[in-house]
Amino acid sequence: MSATFETVAAIISETCDIPREKITPQSHAIDDLGIDSLAFLDIAFAIDKAFGIKLPLEQWTQEVNEGKAPAEQYFVLENLCKRIDDLVAAKAA
Amino acid sequence: MRLEYFDMIDQVASFVPAEKRIVTRSTVPSKSPVFEGHFPGHPLVPGVLLTETMAQASGYLLLALNGLSQMPFLMMVDKARFRTFVEPDAVLDVSAELVHEGSGYAATKAKITIDGKPICDAELRFRLMPFPADMRALMEARIAAIGLNPEAA
Numbered sequence: 594m595s596a597t598f599e600t601v602a603a604i605i606s607e608t609c610d611i612p613r614e615k616i617t618p619q620s621h622a623i624d625d626l627g628i629d630s631l632a633f634l635d636i637a638f639a640i641d642k643a644f645g646i647k648l649p650l651e652q653w654t655q656e657v658n659e660g661k662a663p664a665e666q667y668f669v670l671e672n673l674c675k676r677i678d679d680l681v682a683a684k685a686a
Numbered sequence: 687m688r689l690e691y692f693d694m695i696d697q698v699a700s701f702v703p704a705e706k707r708i709v710t711r712s713t714v715p716s717k718s719p720v721f722e723g724h725f726p727g728h729p730l731v732p733g734v735l736l737t738e739t740m741a742q743a744s745g746y747l748l749l750a751l752n753g754l755s756q757m758p759f760l761m762m763v764d765k766a767r768f769r770t771f772v773e774p775d776a777v778l779d780v781s782a783e784l785v786h787e788g789s790g791y792a793a794t795k796a797k798i799t800i801d802g803k804p805i806c807d808a809e810l811r812f813r814l815m816p817f818p819a820d821m822r823a824l825m826e827a828r829i830a831a832i833g834l835n836p837e838a839a
Contacts (some may be wrong), residue, residue: 631761634791634813641788650789 597644597674604639605670608632618671623664646680687712687739689720689731694739695780698834701750706784708747710832712739714776721774731772736806737763740796744782744810748792749825750836751784757821758792758812766808776800782810790814 598618605622606613609632622628628636637648656662666672687694699709714731721729741760748758772778782796791814797807817825829836 631813634761634788634811637788638786638791638793638811641786647787647789650791652789654790 595674595678597677598670600643601640601670601674601677604636604643608635608639616670618669618674620670621665622668622670622673624668640677644677644681646677646684648677648680687714689715689718689735692738692742694735694742695746695832697832698746699779701747701834703751706747706751707781708743708750708783708834709779709781710743710746712778712780714772714774714778716774718774729774731776733766733768733806736768736772736798737766737808739778739780740782740798740806740808741810741812743780744794744796744812746829746832746834747782747784747794748812748814749829750834752814753836754817754822754825754829756814757817757825758814760810761791761813762811764809764811766806768806769804772798772800772805778805785809 602613602616605611605616605626605628609626609628611626616626620626622633634650637650641647653662653667657664657667667676687696694712695710696712697710699711701708720732720735724730724732745758745760777800779799780796781799782794784792785795786793791811793809793811795807795809798805
């Protein structure tokens, strides 16, 4: 598993008090892990700080609400980690 | 300050958009119904109201920086420390600085001092949301009343 996933899983485990072994790359943050919107902002804060990025949560939420993107695209952890890697790469470019 | 109305900030002392920082000033009232219970014969400003004071200074900072485009709602208080008592008639310097601007949320560090002496401090986080009906006008009036100029941002 990627270093990004390990960092994200550790953040989720600590922030939401979820046993680390229950968090897999295929976990859906909301449907599988039961993370609510307030807790997700907590996670986003920790991710922003850990990776030096700004997760575009408002844009993602709008896309999902308007049916332009499936929630899985952003909230399944392996997909979330891919987005994080893209944001880190874009920042470095 | 009007403690019982949660009207905690009297005026803005300085607002520095480039530093994303605000300093406000508040004078604790001589009398308040709050002191009748906290505590009889020994009036002290409750820590929860000092936290609210730091949150309001942070909130005004965020409103000024975002040009009143979104309303900040307190969602987390972290590492709050209350270092000494605050009594009636105390003049509080309440400062707040933006430490992280996320998507849909923001984090600040805030503190209160009296004559330079640390009183309390905390790390605060706010959810940024569309204004509920009529609240924008209320905030505009409050901002004008304390002498804050969002245009400076």
